[in-house]
Amino acid sequence: MIISTVCLSTNSYFMIGPLGALTLAMGVSLFYAWRDARLRPPRRRTxxxxxxxxxxxxxxxxxxxxxxxxxxxxxxxxxxx
Ligand SMILES: [Zn+2]
Known part of the structure; x- marks a missing residue:
């Protein structure tokens, strides 16, 4: 019981790195998407x-x-x- 909990916490501890990198990549892509949408002129409806x-x-x-x-x-x- 204790061993499995330690294993799980160790696994989740090692997941912080990849998850952090993934979150950072998503944040950067979202930032660039937002910046591009802001720089692009609004679509003409008429x-x-x-x-x-x-x-x-x-x-x-x-x-x-x-x-x-x-x-x-x-x-x-x-x-x-
Ligand atoms: Zn006319």
């Missing part, structure tokens, strides 16, 4: 359209491939996401 008829530039939040021009009502493809 799509940009330019009308072929009247050259009006407008955006639509619905994320559809074709959107009607607010000025003349013509269908236009998205210029940029």
């Amino acid at each position: 799509r940009l359209y330019q009308c072929r008829e009247c050259r009006q530039v407008y955006e639509d939040r619905r994320n559809v491939p074709l959107a009607t021009c607010p000025q003349c009502g013509a269908f236009n493809e998205a210029v940029r996401r």
Whole structure:
């Protein structure tokens, strides 16, 4: 009983090293993921359209491939996401 407890505590004592290294690696990777996400510009939710008829530039939040021009009502493809 006492021997098994000592064995277990010895095993867990030897696990501190690898676990610490693993925790450190996870912490470092999380830090870099957080830093990269912070440096990257936020994703644009709206799509940009330019009308072929009247050259009006407008955006639509619905994320559809074709959107009607607010000025003349013509269908236009998205210029940029
Ligand atoms: Zn138009």
